[in-house]
Amino acid sequence: MRLFRLFRLLDLMRLRSTPVTATALATELSVSVRSIYRDIADLQAMGAPIRGEGGIGYVMERGYFLPSLRFETDELDAIVLGLKLVSERAAPALGGAAQRAAAKLSSVLGEAQKDSMADSALEAGPSRASNRDGGSLPFARLRAAIAAKEMLTIDYRNASGRFSTREARPLGLTLFENAWLLTIWCETAQDFRHLRLDRIISLSGTGKRFRAEKGKRFKDALDLERSKLGQRSLGT
Amino acid sequence: MRLFRLFRLLDLMRLRSTPVTATALATELSVSVRSIYRDIADLQAMGAPIRGEGGIGYVMERGYFLPSLRFETDELDAIVLGLKLVSERAAPALGGAAQRAAAKLSSVLGEAQKDSMADSALEAGPSRASNRDGGSLPFARLRAAIAAKEMLTIDYRNASGRFSTREARPLGLTLFENAWLLTIWCETAQDFRHLRLDRIISLSGTGKRFRAEKGKRFKDALDLERSKLGQRSLGT
């Protein structure tokens, strides 16, 4: 299949920093030189930043990547958070670049993600100083609970200041504009809820585990919720 | 060409968070259902995280992206810098994820980049506090000069504390472990040099412009230098 060859071609180009001739690529891929020219023309038509110069060879611009890069969800969260830090305060010269990169990422993560990034309705009020860096937030505990499908008991203080205690399945962590949200299936309310991590007073495991989601209703609800949140759930 | 359709297929999958049936994809792409099955089989064989369940449809795992994502060089720099910030101080829970993401990026950017990241020989001494955020560094000025191919006069203080003035072609900016480096072609020394931005005392344009690199010697040297640095040059 030609697809494989095209990706191999991209890989070969990416590795080298010195120009490569079409004949070298041809022998490497066991095809004729003409095919290499055709392949590269197609790749260029698709937007690959390959530059060819007569008498020299082909060079692929650095600083790009169009490989089959796969980030785990928490790695993606780290990237998004890092871009936020950069655009907010770190390097003024790179602020614009950070915002553009974030925009590209959000567009890739789906339309829903873009909406949630722009939407600050859930995030009224100045909370930047308190939880921007997530220093004291129970990330590790929640991450482990999500992965282990461990039912949790959560003490929470909502936006109005009211306290509540609930039993819930932790489903995922979402980074909003400037706060982390924990998505849960609340066993008490039999519905999804989103808790701001910095408003969680305490949490403890119940020892019980919830099954992997089964049943069409729950799945549909979960998908709907994800589409609304643009969630990047943590832990598969 | 089938390649286009495969990428459109990936885009379609990525946008949705709800399962998509093969028939829906078939009508969207104006091909038969059988072709969709074949396409998806090929994509899965290539490592795409597409999950298919009977009676439901196809879902692509979130948190991944293997699209033809293209970041501009400064956007990539913002990402790398952001990951550095996250791993160093921001969110302890995401530190590991940030380092893994940085490792993936560096592996993609070429072997040379990985070397330069690990190599801190050029970076002896505690410079973290001074130039970590790049607040007062002449990014914009240098970026513009690189893009305009504008010859510069640079006053510099080297690691030993010695002052020098040189005329140089600015070629690119590189983010090292914790310092920004300006790669130049030094007209005085007729060789490449790497200047730490926080050691640049002053710089001014000479008004002269240097031609696009010509000549095999210069090109080869440039490529060699890039391979050593793993440079992500700024400005085409």
Next chain:
DNA sequence: CTAGCTTGTGACAGTTTCCGTCAGGGGCTA
């Protein structure tokens, strides 16, 4: 300037691959 590379483009026949259609198996939901 000449000689030697190398990138590009066009044409063409042979071959390969792809595509749609038809048929059937298996798993899940209601």
Next chain:
DNA sequence: TAGCCCCTGACGGAAACTGTCACAAGCTAG
């Protein structure tokens, strides 16, 4: 049970790909 839907196999016609040849253009080195 009925109804979806994911899968797999087979097959003929259509489309794309491939290798070969031929030629133009640009750069490098001497």
